[in-house]
Amino acid sequence: xxxxxKPPKYSWAYVAVDxxxxxxxxxxxxxxxxxxxxxxxxxxxxxxxxxxxxxxxxETAARRELREETGLEVDFLEQVKTYGAPDRDPRNRTFGVxxxxxxxxxxxxxxxxxxxxxxxxxxxxxxATDLPFDHHDMLVDALERARAKLEYSPIAASFCRPTFTxxxxxxxYEIIWGVGLDPANFSRKTRSVDDFLVETGxxxxxxPGRPARxxxxxxxxxxxxxxxx
Amino acid sequence: xxxxxKPPKYSWAYVAVDxxxxxxxxxxxxxxxxxxxxxxxxxxxxxxxxxxxxxxxxETAARRELREETGLEVDFLEQVKTYGAPDRDPRNRTFGVxxxxxxxxxxxxxxxxxxxxxxxxxxxxxxATDLPFDHHDMLVDALERARAKLEYSPIAASFCRPTFTxxxxxxxYEIIWGVGLDPANFSRKTRSVDDFLVETGxxxxxxPGRPARxxxxxxxxxxxxxxxx
DNA sequence: CAAATAGTGTCTCTTAGACAGTATTAT
DNA sequence: ATAATACTGTCTAAGAGACACTATTTG
Numbered sequence: 001x002x003x004x005x006k007p008p009k010y011s012w013a014y015v016a017v018d019x020x021x022x023x024x025x026x027x028x029x030x031x032x033x034x035x036x037x038x039x040x041x042x043x044x045x046x047x048x049x050x051x052x053x054x055x056x057x058x059e060t061a062a063r064r065e066l067r068e069e070t071g072l073e074v075d076f077l078e079q080v081k082t083y084g085a086p087d088r089d090p091r092n093r094t095f096g097v098x099x100x101x102x103x104x105x106x107x108x109x110x111x112x113x114x115x116x117x118x119x120x121x122x123x124x125x126x127x128a129t130d131l132p133f134d135h136h137d138m139l140v141d142a143l144e145r146a147r148a149k150l151e152y153s154p155i156a157a158s159f160c161r162p163t164f165t166x167x168x169x170x171x172x173y174e175i176i177w178g179v180g181l182d183p184a185n186f187s188r189k190t191r192s193v194d195d196f197l198v199e200t201g202x203x204x205x206x207x208p209g210r211p212a213r214x215x216x217x218x219x220x221x222x223x224x225x226x227x228x229x
Numbered sequence: 230x231x232x233x234x235k236p237p238k239y240s241w242a243y244v245a246v247d248x249x250x251x252x253x254x255x256x257x258x259x260x261x262x263x264x265x266x267x268x269x270x271x272x273x274x275x276x277x278x279x280x281x282x283x284x285x286x287x288e289t290a291a292r293r294e295l296r297e298e299t300g301l302e303v304d305f306l307e308q309v310k311t312y313g314a315p316d317r318d319p320r321n322r323t324f325g326v327x328x329x330x331x332x333x334x335x336x337x338x339x340x341x342x343x344x345x346x347x348x349x350x351x352x353x354x355x356x357a358t359d360l361p362f363d364h365h366d367m368l369v370d371a372l373e374r375a376r377a378k379l380e381y382s383p384i385a386a387s388f389c390r391p392t393f394t395x396x397x398x399x400x401x402y403e404i405i406w407g408v409g410l411d412p413a414n415f416s417r418k419t420r421s422v423d424d425f426l427v428e429t430g431x432x433x434x435x436x437p438g439r440p441a442r443x444x445x446x447x448x449x450x451x452x453x454x455x456x457x458x
Numbered sequence: 459c460a461a462a463t464a465g466t467g468t469c470t471c472t473t474a475g476a477c478a479g480t481a482t483t484a485t
Numbered sequence: 486a487t488a489a490t491a492c493t494g495t496c497t498a499a500g501a502g503a504c505a506c507t508a509t510t511t512g
Contacts, residue, residue: 005322011283012241015324054240054322058313082311082326084287093234093283095244097311185475187492209490210482414502416465438463439509
């Protein structure tokens with residue numbers, strides 16, 4: 001897998017990818033964490049991630065590490081930022097490329113976590129634990145990115161299953177932004193965004209209340225007009 | 230300068246920084262380019278940049294390379310994206326961390342380009358030349374970032390000298406967005422943004438027309454409300 | 459004086475948000 | 486029936502953009 005190359009002439013380094021995978025479960029924003037099997041931070045929680053192979057793209061490495069460490073396959077994956085403080089890894093000079101991934105709340109087991117050491121944990125709980133390296137900063141930065149992207153990108157749909165209701169979409173916004181949104185205005189607003197939502201023609205009924213129309217995400221890459229906080 | 234470390238155990242790589250420095254000169258958006266002294270792309274233009282030292286932060290490396298290769302000192306510097314395609318550098322596995330920098334149009338010579346091989350060139354001209362590595366993609370990505378940030382960040386002020394008029398600020402927007410903006414509405418709009426502009430109390434007269442009030446940039450990090458295109 | 463730029467006034471049209479009211483379900 | 490959710494209607498206030506008009510300079 002890992003090819004050889006000539007010994008380094010200049011300052012060399014390891015390059016790793018780390019991934020913040022977000023989902024909404026039990027009405028809370030949750031993040032995928034793994035239990036570390038080695039020092040530093042042995043036994044504690046950390047973000048999934050690992051070294052990039054020699055013949056591998058960054059995004060490919062992120063997907064591979066995610067699959068290996070958590071068993072997850074994500075549809076939304078985006079580079080956030082690269083961390084390069086000289087002492088960020090006490091062992092060797094290592095650069096960390098952070099990725100943000102987003103998943104729907106799939107039923108436990110279905111493409112879920114085969115890996116024993118992987119678990120969903122509410123974001124605020126993980127933020128309160130002692131994370132190794134600069135994983136705390138990474139989590140904060142990824143969250144900020146996700147919050148910002150809700151406004152102008154269809155990323156919220158990545159938190160939903162392929163077919164979803166506007167109520168489900170609204171909950172994503174409410175939970176991630178931590179605010180309450182007027183259902184009536186939110187419905188009008190999202191439907192008015194060009195190519196954001198595509199009506200399926202079906203409706204679903206979940207619990208009491210009028211059945212909701214279902215939608216799939218459209219071709220829009222930018223929300224125009226944006227959904228303001 | 231470059232410390233030693235133990236020989237690599239896993240896939241190692243070189244890490245470089247590349248910088249897109251933008252300014253507005255002669256009413257055009259221009260970018261700093263250097264003439265390459267080695268292959269690949271020998272004799273052609275390229276973005277300034279170079280390898281990160283072992284004991285150096287990424288941003289520090291970007292500032293150092295910029296100083297060494299172009300003699301420039303910038304105030305605005307921001308990480309954009311990291312490029313990691315396995316074949317992006319034909320010689321060795323090299324990751325490239327892209328930075329966006331912005332400068333005012335300083336009078337030629339003053340903290341200008343000591344370096345012979347560095348030059349300002351209009352962005353569209355550099356885009357039309359044959360750039361080495363993935364510098365073309367980098368330039369496109371940096372431009373998109375700059376255009377987007379005009380809307381919601383005070384980055385436009387970084388294109389201006391410490392004290393500037395609203396007319397000068399408007400020109401930055403017009404040139405970078407490639408659109409015409411209504412001077413009256415633009416003036417009202419920018420002045421209404423919280424903590425964006427701070428009046429100096431002075432006015433300056435450049436050519437014909439009523440003298441303009443001058444401003445310095447305020448404490449705002451986010452423009453609220455934003456300046457829409 | 460004319461031409462050019464800075465800045466104010468005002469009008470119109472669109473949109474965001476508040477909130478009342480109607481539709482349709484589970485229990 | 487009651488409660489809960491989905492969705493429509495409507496009003497109000499704020500904001501964006503068009504554009505006329507005033508202010509102050511250079512030549």
